[in-house]
Ligand SMILES: NC(=O)c1ccc[n+]([C@@H]2O[C@H](COP(=O)([O-])OP(=O)(O)OC[C@H]3O[C@@H](n4cnc5c(N)ncnc54)[C@H](O)[C@@H]3O)[C@@H](O)[C@H]2O)c1
């Protein structure tokens with residue numbers, strides 16, 4: 431069976447996922463496209479999906495009888511409405527992170543999926559599919575004893591002026607929020623944000639860098655440096671310290687070169703390259719599950735927990751205080 435997919439939002443990641451589905455993966459085809467800007471959808475149609483139908487409204491794409499499953503790749507604030515519409519139509523939906531921009535909105539999605547009675551939502555937390563994080567998880571689970579601390583860093587080379595202080599949480603840290611609770615099999619109980627000296631490369635409305643301190647239910651202490659104008663490249667670091675040893679996330683594969691009396695290797699600059707394989711694997715998982723009329727991978731519940739945690743971190747940014755995080759009990763169907 432070929433899963434007929436409609437993509438809503440044809441910006442950077444919507445375009446890249448369309449390429450992936452039509453040129454890299456098997457079992458699916460992008461048959462419909464929609465974007466708030468019709469030119470963006472037309473450009474992706476011309477470049478990557480000549481047979482796809484263009485829809486002015488995402489809601490019409492979701493309702494179309496030609497579409498079996500939906501990818502929501504529009505800007506974060508628009509996700510909730512499209513995911514709810516896909517659930518109402520009974521169609522599997524892959525939603526890019528964040529699932530929603532507030533915890534209340536994410537909860538509405540969790541409740542709609544529960545009322546539907548079957549999993550339909552996969553959230554685009556692709557790091558869970560990354561070979562490096564998967565290797566790290568195996569080591570953390572079996573070889574370094576009880577985890578005690580995590581030191582992590584999320585560095586982007588630079589960000590545009592439209593990127594504001596809270597986006598360091600909703601847009602960037604959200605990857606660590608999800609992947610670290612998965613890695614540790616744990617949840618968060620509190621968040622604090624502290625601000626080091628500001629980089630001169632950060633614009634007026636962005637505090638950069640930031641250090642986010644999270645504490646988990648099991649007592650693990652986590653520090654994540656978010657530094658989105660680090661200048662030198664795109665760099666994701668993660669070190670777990672356990673009772674019997676420590677483990678580091680592997681660096682991306684690169685050539686170590688000896689030249690002109692220097693040992694050198696390249697550092698990536700573009701986030702699209704850093705997790706390129708994991709995007710392929712997450713969408714392959716989505717396609718396989720969608721062919722069975724359901725969803726796999728990171729759940730709406732994971733998206734909801736990430737939203738609660740993000741909200742706490744933003745409150746911590748604003749208040750300067752340690753903000754408690756309390757999660758409702760996880761519904762049994764997400765076990
Ligand atoms: N998983 C990842 O690593 C990753 C990477 C990048 C982006 N993302 C997420 O993907 C989403 C899109 O990010 P992007 O970088 O592609 O942004 P982008 O700005 O390049 O593209 C967003 C597109 O959505 C369209 N859009 C806006 N409102 C819309 C609406 N109401 N209906 C339909 N289309 C609408 C815009 O016209 C634009 O073409 C964001 O939620 C972002 O956080 C995830």
Ligand SMILES: O[C@H]1[C@H](O)[C@@H](O)[C@H](O)[C@@H](O)[C@H]1O
Pocket residue numbers: 586601602605658701
């Ligand atoms: O939307 C992007 C994307 O999620 C990247 O993975 C992250 O490193 C960036 O900080 C964020 O702006």
